[in-house]
Every structure is written in structure tokens, then in C-alpha cells.
Amino acid sequence: MIEQTKLSDGLQIFETLESEVRSYIRSFPTKFKRASGYRMWNTEGKSYIDFFAGAGALNYGHNHPGMKAKLMDYIMADGVAHSLDMATEAKELFLARFSDVILKPRSLDYKVMFPGPTGANSVESALKLARKVTGRQTVMSFTNAFHGMTLGALAVTGNKFKRSGAGVPLNHTISMPYDGYMGKDLNTLNFIESFLNDSGSGISLPAAVIVETLQGEGGINVASTEWLVGLADLCKRYGMLLIVDDVQMGCGRTGSFFSFERAGITPDIVCMSKSIGGYGLPMAITLMKPELDLWEPGEHNGTFRGNNLAFITATEALKFWESGNFSRDIEVKAELVRNVLEGIVRSLQGLNGETRGIGLMQGIAFEPGVADRISMLAFERGLIIETSGTDSEVVKIMPPLTIDGEGLAEGLRILTECVYEAAAEIKIPVTHV
Numbered sequence: 001m002i003e004q005t006k007l008s009d010g011l012q013i014f015e016t017l018e019s020e021v022r023s024y025i026r027s028f029p030t031k032f033k034r035a036s037g038y039r040m041w042n043t044e045g046k047s048y049i050d051f052f053a054g055a056g057a058l059n060y061g062h063n064h065p066g067m068k069a070k071l072m073d074y075i076m077a078d079g080v081a082h083s084l085d086m087a088t089e090a091k092e093l094f095l096a097r098f099s100d101v102i103l104k105p106r107s108l109d110y111k112v113m114f115p116g117p118t119g120a121n122s123v124e125s126a127l128k129l130a131r132k133v134t135g136r137q138t139v140m141s142f143t144n145a146f147h148g149m150t151l152g153a154l155a156v157t158g159n160k161f162k163r164s165g166a167g168v169p170l171n172h173t174i175s176m177p178y179d180g181y182m183g184k185d186l187n188t189l190n191f192i193e194s195f196l197n198d199s200g201s202g203i204s205l206p207a208a209v210i211v212e213t214l215q216g217e218g219g220i221n222v223a224s225t226e227w228l229v230g231l232a233d234l235c236k237r238y239g240m241l242l243i244v245d246d247v248q249m250g251c252g253r254t255g256s257f258f259s260f261e262r263a264g265i266t267p268d269i270v271c272m273s274k275s276i277g278g279y280g281l282p283m284a285i286t287l288m289k290p291e292l293d294l295w296e297p298g299e300h301n302g303t304f305r306g307n308n309l310a311f312i313t314a315t316e317a318l319k320f321w322e323s324g325n326f327s328r329d330i331e332v333k334a335e336l337v338r339n340v341l342e343g344i345v346r347s348l349q350g351l352n353g354e355t356r357g358i359g360l361m362q363g364i365a366f367e368p369g370v371a372d373r374i375s376m377l378a379f380e381r382g383l384i385i386e387t388s389g390t391d392s393e394v395v396k397i398m399p400p401l402t403i404d405g406e407g408l409a410e411g412l413r414i415l416t417e418c419v420y421e422a423a424a425e426i427k428i429p430v431t432h433v
């Protein structure tokens with residue numbers, strides 16, 4: 001008879017059996033059991049407010065009731081769960097609704113590709129397509145960019161630690177300074193253009209430029225609308241394709257469905273994943289202008305492109321975008337977050353905090369060590385909040401977009417207390433303003 005391993009009170013099996021590569025369990029060391037909306041509960045029934053939202057995969061919260069009902073109905077009716085890229089009714093419904101609710105009202109003419117269901121795979125498909133269409137090899141990316149962990153996506157990612165995990169050279173890319181990287185007064189686009197113009201620069205013309213309009217993992221760096229408009233113009237003038245990686249900033253994180261809407265630009269290719277499936281189910285899409293759709297059948301494929309359970313919840317999630325109310329609601333909450341963060345920075349001036357971000361992707365950058373301490377204190381008090389930036393220097397506030405006023409206020413109150421506590425530990429006085 002096979003002996004049955006007993007479930008433990010703690011995290012033993014994760015520590016003994018699960019690979020050392022595990023990471024979030026180290027920041028949030030408890031065993032979760034249940035989740036609803038913006039709350040999670042561990043096995044002991046302790047409640048946590050979620051200001052992490054599955055790293056952007058839970059923009060509509062945990063177990064959204066409408067999506068759950070549609071999913072349950074579909075499963076109970078023996079709806080097709082897996083289908084590679086065969087035609088299913090679930091996929092048809094998603095495509096039709098995505099076109100009606102998202103693309104048409106924005107006058108966007110894109111073909112929709114279903115790559116493997118991760119952000120990294122969407123990025124891989126975008127890079128491949130750009131190279132195929134232009135016949136060029138180099139792709140330009142930016143300092144502090146994050147695009148995923150597979151080799152192609154890593155090659156356009158900035159983080160040294162993550163890059164070194166590749167174990168092989170990461171070629172055919174060039175990293176250029178993101179907006180603000182060279183100080184407030186220097187427009188990095190001029191610097192980039194001088195390279196493109198100079199036959200002595202050592203750079204061949206890139207196939208494409210891949211950019212996040214707001215770098216989430218890289219430290220909540222916001223590209224200005226002027227810079228984004230300038231970048232789109234630069235791409236056009238030099239014949240480089242513009243790829244916007246909206247894996248984390250898409251689906252409303254910055255207020256609008258696509259993060260590039262605030263700049264009024266139209267990328268050639270758009271990568272989406274995380275919250276596109278609505279419910280936290282794996283799904284990704286790559287959008288491309290129709291004239292770029294030069295794929296041969298099956299030239300990029302993947303077993304889990306047809307995750308119909310995700311198509312069901314993704315279709316339901318589009319209800320949020322039928323009017324402008326959701327965007328307006330996000331902006332109201334964003335304003336509240338901004339006020340609280342600015343208040344913290346003003347009253348603890350010795351911490352040299354800097355508020356960053358837009359929409360419900362905001363944070364405060366501190367000197368190294370402080371943000372990690374705040375995240376740890378917050379977890380003890382029932383708030384899940386992660387850090388970002390190369391040195392984990394930014395506390396990153398990323399609640400579900402559906403969070404209500406009460407949850408947001410409670411989370412922000414816990415956060416404020418934790419910043420004060422972290423400041424007191426390193427003897428930073430309160431500034432009375």
C-alpha cells in the first residue's frame with residue numbers, strides 16, 4: 001500500500017521537496033487556502049489584504065463571482081477544456097467580444113494570435129515575428145526592462161541577475177536608456193537617434209523596439225506620453241516595428257484597457273497575458289497589424305494555446321470594459337493612493353522616498369533595504385505587498401482594480417503604519433508639515 005503523506009501545519013514539504021527556485025513563498029511564508037476579491041486566507045484562517053494581485057494576473061480580484069459562475073456552467077456542460085488551436089465556441093465568443101468591446105471602439109485593426117499561455121511566450125512570438133517580417137536580427141530594448149524568462153525574452157530584459165541565469169550569451173539585442181534614465185533634462189530619444197544615425201555607432205538597424213509604457217518589475221518607471229509619442233515616431237522614421245509589452249500594464253492597470261492609450265500611439269505588435277484571462281487562468285495573446293501577419297501555419301505553436309476555460313473567463317471579464325465607468329473608477333482609487341503615498345513621503349522626509357507610478361500601479365522608492373523591510377512588516381500585519389526594482393528598492397502597490405474603498409483604505413493604513421515602523425527602526429524622525 002502507498003503510504004499517504006500527512007499535510008503539515010507549516011511549510012515543511014515546500015522546504016524539503018520544492019526546488020530552491022521558489023521565491024514568493026519566501027516573501028510571504030504562509031500556506032494559503034482561500035481567496036475572494038482582494039482578500040486571501042491562510043490555513044489558520046488569518047486574513048490578508050492582497051496588494052499584489054498575482055503580479056498583475058488578478059486585476060479583477062480572486063474568484064470573481066460572475067466569471068466563476070460562467071466557468072462552472074461551462075465545466076458542468078462538458079465544454080471543451082483543451083483544444084490546441086482548433087476552433088471552439090469558447091474561442092469564437094472571446095474573439096467576437098474582444099473585437100466588439102476592445103478593438104472596434106478604439107479603431108484598432110489587429111489580428112489576434114494565441115501563443116503559449118504566458119507573457120514570455122507572447123514576447124517570444126512578437127520578437128520572432130518582427131525578425132521575420134523585417135529580415136533584421138537586432139531588437140532594441142530598454143534599461144530596467146522586464147519581458148520574461150525564456151531566452152529571447154531574457155535577451156531584452158535588463159536585470160543582471162535574471163540574465164545571468166541564461167547560461168548562454170543573450171544575443172541580437174541592444175539595450176538603450178529608458179525615459180528618465182539619464183536624468184530629467186536629457187531626452188534619451190535624442191541619444192538613441194544619434195546611434196541610429198551614426199554609421200560608426202556599431203549598431204545595425206533594429207528590426208523592432210520593445211517597450212513597457214510603465215516598467216513594473218524594473219522599479220515603476222513611467223515613460224512620459226511625449227517620450228512614447230517620440231518613440232513611436234522614431235520607429236516609423238527608421239522602419240523599426242514598435243512592440244508594446246502590455247503583459248503587466250494591460251487590462252486596466254494604468255487606467256485604460258491598453259496602457260499605451262494615454263499616449264495615443266498605435267503599436268505594431270502588442271503582447272498581453274496575466275489578466276487577459278480574467279480569473280488568473282493561463283492565457284496570452286499577441287496582437288499584430290494585419291499586414292504583419294506573415295506567419296506560416298504552425299510556425300509558432302504551443303500545446304496550451306487553446307485554454308478554453310480561460311477564454312470563458314476572459315470573455316466575461318470584458319464586461320468591465322463595456323463603458324468607461326471602470327476606467328473612471330480606477331482613476332478615483334489611483335488618486336486616493338497617490339494622496340496617501342505623497343503624505344507618507346512628506347511626513348518622513350529623512351527616508352528620501354520618491355512616489356512613482358500611475359493608475360493602480362504606484363509605489364515609493366526608498367534607499368536599498370527599506371522597501372524589503374516594509375514588505376515584511378506588512379505581511380506580519382496581514383497585507384501582501386511586493387517590492388520591485390533591481391535592488392528591491394520600490395514598494396509596489398498593485399491591488400486588484402476591483403478593490404472597494406474600504407479594502408483600499410485598510411491596506412493603505414497598514415502600509416502607512418509599516419513605513420512609520422521601518423522609519424523608526426532606522427531612527428528617521430517624523431517631519432511635521
Ligand code: PMP
Nearest residue numbers: 118119120146147148245247248
Ligand atoms: N512582460 C512583462 C512586462 C512582465 O511583467 C512579465 C511578468 N512579470 C512578463 C513579460 C512575463 O510573463 P510570464 O511570467 O507570464 O512569462
